Amino acid sequence: MTDRPTLALEHFLPYRLTRLTDAISRDFSQAYRARLGLTRPEWRTLATIGQFGMMTATEIGAHSSMHKTKVSRAVAALETRRWLVRTPDPQDRRVERLTLSKTGQKAYEDMVPVAHGFETKLLARMKPKERAALLEGLAALERAVLTD
Amino acid sequence: MTDRPTLALEHFLPYRLTRLTDAISRDFSQAYRARLGLTRPEWRTLATIGQFGMMTATEIGAHSSMHKTKVSRAVAALETRRWLVRTPDPQDRRVERLTLSKTGQKAYEDMVPVAHGFETKLLARMKPKERAALLEGLAALERAVLTD
DNA sequence: TCGCCATGGTTACGATTGCAACCAATTCCT
DNA sequence: AGGAATTGGTTGCAATCGTAACCATGGCGA
Known part of the structure; x- marks a missing residue:
């Protein structure tokens, strides 16, 4: 009996991850998109500068896993909104030092408890052991995938 | 001491999930994109019909969590490639019954072991307990997010 | 110091996406 | 029976995204 090979999509790890991630980040983005009118890259940029203080665009990309074009556009959008200020780095004129206005x-401080609340509410639906x-x-x- | 509220992005569940998912499905899609020239929606459509046999476009969408326009375009692409055949449903002429050629x-049967291999290799990098x-x-x- | 490669960042372009509008066929309601 | 609402599926359009090309500046070796 040579069965045809099959793949159960609903048990396949990459599929399960994308489905979960889609659902969760869609839910979460509604929480701030409606409230703040931010796109996802803009939210991430805000979150990163809020967390670390002054940063360069490259650093934001490295720390938030975003392509540099995404960061560039998000920074431009946040600047237009006047949530972010660029100041040229006197040491290296290629670099822009980015800080929140x-x-x-x-806005960041308003957003933080919303994010924590979202996460808490999500995890609260699981048993402690789970x-x-x-x-x-x-x-x-993460150790297996994002390193080496 | 009232600390400013902060959010550690690298510990934030939605962010961790998207980062992991991006990395994993990028890796995996290279495994078949290079080999088969399939886009992700096309791969999912192939995988779904391969798993269940004859299906309608709506059923594919429901089972693979894809928007119906994605399914529609993926089906069209697979049909052009002659990997998939549409036959009108005699009972309901709105419906197309989709089967693999x-x-x-x-192609599906070639793809299945590649997918299993990818998953196995990924999980092999973790300890059994992990x-x-x-x-x-x-x-x-999944229970917490995808239900009710 | 001069030329070459690397780096920070932006922009142009093609591809992909989701939303909404749409067409056709069916079902529901009266 | 016949119109209204529903369903299966496709398409137009605007927004988003990644790749590659690009500009400006800086670092480095000869």
Whole structure:
């Protein structure tokens, strides 16, 4: 009996991940898109500068896993919105030092509890043991995928 | 001491998921894109029909979590490639019954071990306990997110 | 110092995407 | 029976995205 080979899509790890990720980040983006009118790259840029303070565009890309064109456009959009200020680096005139404006900082501080709330509410729907398993498994997968 | 609120992006679940998913499905899509010249929606469509046999476009969308326009375009592409055949449903003339052609079936059968191999190799980089944790955690997250 | 490669960042372009509008066939309601 | 709402599927359009090309500046070796 040579069965035809089959693949159960619903058990296939890459598929499961994309489906989960699509659903979750769609839900989450609604939480801030409606409230702040931000696109996802803009949100990430805001989150990264908010977390680290002054940064360059390249650093933002490295830390938020975004392509540099995405960062460039997101920075431009946030600048138009006056949430972000560029100042040229006196040491190296290729570089722009990016910081949040007062308004941008305020927006960031408003956003943080929304993000935490979203995550908490999501994890609250799982049992403590499942939650622990998820976090352990994700950390291990990150080690397996994102390194070396 | 009222600290400013901060969010550590690298610990934030939606971000971790998108980063992992991006990396993994980029790697995987290279495995078949190079070999078969398929886009991701086309791959999913092939995988879904291959798994279930005859299907309608709507069913493919439901089972593979794809928007109907994506399915429609993927089906058209696979049809052009002659990997897929449409036959009108005699009961309901709105519906197209979609099946793989012999060539399409062959491509599917070639693809299945590649997919399994990819997944196995990925999971092999984790310890058995981590692997178990990941699968348990993902299942729980699916329950939490994709239902009700 | 001069030429060459590397780096920071932007832009042009083609491809992909989702939304909404649409067509055709069917079902529902009265 | 006959119009209204639903469903299966396709297409037009605007927005988004990644690749590659590009510009400007800086670093480095001879």
